[in-house]
Amino acid sequence: MSAVHSVAVAGAGVAGLATAILLAEGGVDVHVFEAKPALDSLGSGITLQGNALRAFDRLGVWPQVRAQSYAFDVLGLRAPGPEARVLVEMPDDRTGGPGYPATVGMYRPDLAAILLDRAEALGATITFGVQVAALTQDDDGVDVVLSDGRTVRHDLLVGADGLHSTVRGLLGIETTPEPTGMGIWRAFVRRPEQVTHTELYYGGPVYIAGYCPTGPDTMYAYLVEKGQDRFGVTPAEAVKAMHDLSLAYHGPWEEIRAELDEASRINYTRFTQHLVPAPWNRGRVVIVGDAAHSCPPTMAQGAAQAVEDALVLVELLLSAERLDQEVWDAFHARRLPRATAVVEASVQLGRWLLDDVHDADVPGLMHRVAAMVSEPA
């Protein structure tokens, strides 16, 4: 039984590949169209919480993710200043359940390659260098116009095409990402031996200085500052900016700073927030992942929520006989409250920093969200 037999997916990010894996596993003919000419071979790190790991297990990629990541169960807080005093080391919630670590760090291109291999092994076709450019639909299917001039017809189009989603625009949805007021510098560097879990430094010249190990020899380090126009900076200027902003932080930052150079893949990104109100579909076209919602990575839930969208959508599609309103109502009932809670809490954590609120109940908010996402989506 399945409500769909052939599906087009726009975007080969986490949401698109997760959707493709689950549909292909369920016997559906899946075609993913990705705008980029190939997956990124260079990039930064990503922090994945237990509920993301449980979802990756469902996709059949947890052994590969485990083997290519760095697992830990503790979150550390340190103070700025020469001693880099450890303020607290807190056990992190195991939101995936006891069978998974609380958190892993990993190199983003490794995660992308694992998901792509799995999707292709299950028979999904992934075409790179082709964008979804236009669409028309009727009661029985969607005609998807591609940037290479072809038009393909499928039972459903899943718009997993990220923050600046073309599909969202084609559906006439006006909600779009807005800056939250913060921006982040990230560098991919060698892991100092003493770094065995994420550590965050609050206070000093930036809102957060932190790092997360991604492998035995690697990690990513980041500095969250007031969002500004950093887009024209040269690689040399990026090294200098990260170097200078990090001068207030010590401990492992000494080694990180000494190593920063133009090979550190330094990247600057502004944080955004948005949440498309229900419905996320119009007829036989639906948006998932960052196309539907985004938030600052203060809880590292973006990828988890993207995969959970895919899990719930495909579960409903495969267990229904036809693509009707019942499917969409069930999808929105399961996804909207959870995505809303994650976006609101992630934005709130950032806002407390922007507003310099010192007595906010950060642990309380984080534990409430952790308790919610501990339940399967």
Ligand SMILES: Cc1cc2nc3c(=O)[nH]c(=O)nc-3n(C[C@H](O)[C@H](O)[C@H](O)COP(=O)(O)OP(=O)(O)OC[C@H]3O[C@@H](n4cnc5c(N)ncnc54)[C@H](O)[C@@H]3O)c2cc1C
């Ligand atoms: C600075 C920063 C740090 C983050 N850190 C974390 C973290 O540590 N942990 C975490 O869980 N989340 C993190 N996130 C969030 C996370 O990266 C996203 O939520 C997640 O990648 C969303 O996946 P996606 O598949 O929806 O979108 P994307 O990964 O953006 O994939 C969308 C894909 O669609 C393609 N595309 C675009 N337009 C078209 C088109 N018209 N046709 C075809 N293809 C198209 C794009 O090329 C892209 O490959 C972070 C986000 C930011 C900004």
